[in-house]
Amino acid sequence: MSETDPFQKKRFTKPATDPDKCAEMAKKYGWDYQRFIPNNDPVLKVDCEFVGEEINFQELWYDHQD
């Protein structure tokens, strides 16, 4: 990612069960999928790192209320 990006993008992480889920999230929400980093959680085994410009907070909120 360019460090002088004009779109005010934010870098953030989100856990997932596997790396392909990271790509699925990136595709669904329109994010730049930067990398995945394994963690010690037995279920959510990776932390996905993204850079996102436009985050639809309402959609995310309802997607993760289960």
Add this chain to the structure above:
Amino acid sequence: MTTKINSIRCKPTLKIYRTDGAQTGWEKRLDAIGSGTYLLHEEMDYSRNRTLPKIGDRLGESKRFADGEIYHRQSDWLVAKVQSYPAVGEDCDWDEIILCYCQFEPIESEWERVATLEEIVAQQVAKDTGLEVVKG
């Protein structure tokens, strides 16, 4: 100047960061099967407003610290050349492949903790509503 590619794309852009065999530390750069590799990093960009890496950019690096959190900083790798390979044909998985050739140029860069998505959402909700989101 960062280049805006276009606003709507159906397929992702693959960004590949690589180096050459003359750069410091080549002996330790191994791939998953133990062979030497030129590959440094790759990213998959599904964003609507994509930006091309450009000469002079720094490849970012992230890692998990002992506190369990993930931190990010600019790495010692400087983008020295950028090439674009657009997809040919309708059955391609990628819209475009960007090759970034990097040189080893060490810098001092501070590690900064990467926020979780939940933290960003909570900040945005608090900003928009004036209410604090209580985790639980």
